[in-house]
Amino acid sequence: MTEPTHDLEAQFAQWRQYVERRRELGPADADELEDHLRGSVDELVAAGLHDDEAFLVAVKRMGSLDDLSREFAREHSERLWKQLVLTGGTPSPAAGVRSRRDLLAMGICAVGAAASIKVPELFGKHIAHDGAFYGPNVGLLALVWLAGFLAWRRQATTAVIGVLAALFALGAVAANAYPLDENSQSVVLTAIHLPIALWFAVGLAYIADDLRSPRRRMDFVRFTGEWFIYYVLIALGGGVLIAFTVGTFNAIGISPETFVSEWLVPCGAAGAVVVAAWLVEAKQSVVENLAPVLTRLFTPLFAGVMVAFLVAFVVTNDGIDIERDTLILFDLLLVVVLALLLYSVSARDPLAPPGLFDKLQLALVLGALAIDVLVLVEITGRITEFGNTPNKAAALGENVILLANLAWSTWLMVRLVRRQTTFATLERWQTTYLPVYAIWAWLVVLVFPPLFSYL
Amino acid sequence: MKVTKDLVAASATPMVLGILAEADSYGYAILKRINDLSGGELDWTEGLLYPLLHRLERLGHVESRWQSVAGERRRKYYRITDTGLAELADQRRQWDTVVGALTEIWRDTRPLTVFPLGGNA
Numbered sequence: 001m002t003e004p005t006h007d008l009e010a011q012f013a014q015w016r017q018y019v020e021r022r023r024e025l026g027p028a029d030a031d032e033l034e035d036h037l038r039g040s041v042d043e044l045v046a047a048g049l050h051d052d053e054a055f056l057v058a059v060k061r062m063g064s065l066d067d068l069s070r071e072f073a074r075e076h077s078e079r080l081w082k083q084l085v086l087t088g089g090t091p092s093p094a095a096g097v098r099s100r101r102d103l104l105a106m107g108i109c110a111v112g113a114a115a116s117i118k119v120p121e122l123f124g125k126h127i128a129h130d131g132a133f134y135g136p137n138v139g140l141l142a143l144v145w146l147a148g149f150l151a152w153r154r155q156a157t158t159a160v161i162g163v164l165a166a167l168f169a170l171g172a173v174a175a176n177a178y179p180l181d182e183n184s185q186s187v188v189l190t191a192i193h194l195p196i197a198l199w200f201a202v203g204l205a206y207i208a209d210d211l212r213s214p215r216r217r218m219d220f221v222r223f224t225g226e227w228f229i230y231y232v233l234i235a236l237g238g239g240v241l242i243a244f245t246v247g248t249f250n251a252i253g254i255s256p257e258t259f260v261s262e263w264l265v266p267c268g269a270a271g272a273v274v275v276a277a278w279l280v281e282a283k284q285s286v287v288e289n290l291a292p293v294l295t296r297l298f299t300p301l302f303a304g305v306m307v308a309f310l311v312a313f314v315v316t317n318d319g320i321d322i323e324r325d326t327l328i329l330f331d332l333l334l335v336v337v338l339a340l341l342l343y344s345v346s347a348r349d350p351l352a353p354p355g356l357f358d359k360l361q362l363a364l365v366l367g368a369l370a371i372d373v374l375v376l377v378e379i380t381g382r383i384t385e386f387g388n389t390p391n392k393a394a395a396l397g398e399n400v401i402l403l404a405n406l407a408w409s410t411w412l413m414v415r416l417v418r419r420q421t422t423f424a425t426l427e428r429w430q431t432t433y434l435p436v437y438a439i440w441a442w443l444v445v446l447v448f449p450p451l452f453s454y455l
Numbered sequence: 456m457k458v459t460k461d462l463v464a465a466s467a468t469p470m471v472l473g474i475l476a477e478a479d480s481y482g483y484a485i486l487k488r489i490n491d492l493s494g495g496e497l498d499w500t501e502g503l504l505y506p507l508l509h510r511l512e513r514l515g516h517v518e519s520r521w522q523s524v525a526g527e528r529r530r531k532y533y534r535i536t537d538t539g540l541a542e543l544a545d546q547r548r549q550w551d552t553v554v555g556a557l558t559e560i561w562r563d564t565r566p567l568t569v570f571p572l573g574g575n576a
Contacts, residue, residue: 028531029505031521032482035530036501039483063500071502075509 008051012037018065024073037062099282105152106278113145113274114267132182136175139195142270144168146277147198147205153281156208167201171445178449185390186449193394197441199224200434217431222346223280225291225339230276238268292347295340300360302340306367313374322379327395330375334402337368341409342430350423354416362417365410372403390452394444401440405433456496463497467507469546475517475535476543482508482531508533516542 012034019030040058045051062068117138125133147164156164171194180187206223207216242260249256313320320326344361376399412429415421474480474488482504489497511517516539523529535543 029509032505032531033501035481035528036483036486038528063502067500068502071506072509075506075513 005051008041008055011052011055015059022065022069022072024069024076026076029072033062033068102153102278102282105149106274109145109149110271110274110278113142114271116141116145117266117270118263130182132180132187133176135187135191136180136194137172138266138270139191139198140168140171140175142273143195143198143202145270146273147202149274149277150202150205151208154205154208156205160204160208160211164201164205167204168198171198171201174445180449186452189390189394189448190445193441193444197438197445200438200441203434214428214431217434218346218427221342221431221434222289222291223277225343225346226280226283226289227276229290229294230279231272234272234276235269238265238272289347291343295343295347296357299340299344299357299364302337303360303364303367306364306371310367310370320375320378322375327375327379327392327399330372331395331398331402334368334372334399334406337364338402338405338409341365345423345427345430348423350427352423354419358413358417362410362413365406365413369403369406369410372399372406375399376403390448393452394448397440397444401436405430405436458497463499463503466550467499467503468511469543469550471504471507471511472516472535472539472543472546475533476540479532479534481533485533511539515539 016030016034019025019033037058040061041054044054044057049057120133151161151164175190175194203220206220210216242264246256246260341361408429409426412421412426416423416426470489471485474485486499486504489499512519515536517533517535519531519533521529521531
């Protein structure tokens, strides 16, 4: 058997690359097919053809890669369902070691998160009684482990780790330094906004390996969406588990309520924070991102609802009755619309020209913008009334922030649909606006309580 | 001569099992043997052979191993198993039945002439 020439080897390598890109063909199949090809080429060379002629003929005889893949797919249909292989079964031993280390780190952080929820009990704080302590702190306790896991995965520099530590220390101070009563509005606001503020600290850990890049920030947005969906799925599964635990143990006369409410639920919820993040990291590009799929589904539905609302508003001509609760409702509407926009931005091909879906989105944001302007017009006369408690001030402030984002995004979308700008400007606007949310969250946590006299 | 796809597909399993019952072999050699046996008439594609080999392995009729024979590349060799031999015997019985019936029919009819076929073959 003659030694193949360098050019022939290069052609084999290129052919090999094409084959490996097909998911119907595993690495072992690629080896087998390569051996077959080499056998063909050897025989043709022995028959008198030159190396490159032999390669061409052999590849042609093998048939098109599409047909080959289709036949393989019929036999190996399970390969078409992208199977998430978390540990073991990895193609290379180095990858196997890395995934086992990941698993170990995840285990440590998840157990740490679960344990740290219970640690305050050593100091006399009980989850059922001390709502004022647990409310703001539970997010802190769970998220610090998540930030640690991500910082370890990204091999963050000491500078980044220092900043992270400072942020979490600041969060701990904000959660505990102010004398907040359990029933006060401020404690609820802190309990909601501190995790948001600390989530952006987690984001810093996430982008620790490439701090400047806007792409990494968009990656963090994608991570957030997927993490949320996986967390909800784990929570639903956990709910089923709890239902069965309570039911079966009750049937044999043991009442597991205390165990469930004091151990299973809090520790499970905290541990799941880290587990969900690890799943998102492990899946990478193997599993399709779910958030953009849901976005595609819900954007037309929400657009329809908002257009219907505007039509009804015009027809009834009654005005909107704005109380604090309705303002929060409209805040949440804006959050949903911006999330839909953000997640479709995260999955859209930046080079594709504007299409029907973009026009649908434009309808969505225009509808939301119109509704919010109506809401704000309604309460302009009552601005002072809306500024005197922390809840009202927070609701109003959030509305203004979201409105600013929405307004500029609408303007950019109009220009996008009229082909006067590229998609990249919209993406850049969304990623640049992210720190605004972070700043607002820290503001609510640090400044509001003393500003409103711990109301 | 063109052999219909159905006929090629039906004869695929007994053909491959029969070849492997003679001796252990690998994909390229099996294809060559089929080509020789049929005098060049049967020209299987890789898309037919390799998924078939994988299915036979999944059903337990053959087993595979990677090895390098002296002086050759490392390649995947297939070996027929006991269940494969049983399956081969069963297929042979089926084919003997069909071939026997066809031989009877063709022996009794006139010698082969070309009939202008009006309908589908």
